Amino acid sequence: MITDEPSSDTSPAEAFFARLEAEPQPLLGGAHGTLRFDVTHEKTTTSWYVNIDHGDVSVSRSSAAADVSVTLDEALFDDVVTGRKNSVSAALRGELRIEGSPQLLNLFQRLFPGPPGGRST
Secondary structure, X not given: OOOOOOOOOOOHHHHHHHHHHHOOOHHHOOOEEEEEEEEEEOOEEEEEEEEEEOOEEEEEOOOOOOOEEXXXXXXXXXXXXXXXXXXXXXXXXXXXXXXXXXXXXXXXXXXXXXXXXXXOO
16 A cells, blocks of 8 residues: 555655556546656666556656656755645756656646645645
8 A cells, every 4th residue: 555655765756656656647637648757866867757648657767768858856856746846946947957848747747746734725
């Protein structure tokens, strides 16, 4: 069972991607494509591939062609997937790099959580 609280050995990114696959994603019902998240930490990069097929989401660490790629550092990514920072604001500040389809990324960003303690509508 996946919970909202990751275990101590699970990174925020791993917990976020596990929830994506485990739960239906109705906000992506009209979306189709692949996103690649290149998450950097010191001198290494970890890539996550998210394939969206009309609301069905699968996540892989295997290399695949992507319609959009997002490059950001691990600390920022952890803040985005936990709701402490907003991905759009980070992009506007130049804290992350986007290449490819901004429309697909715009749809996907709806899945990032809001700020901790914020209200859900």
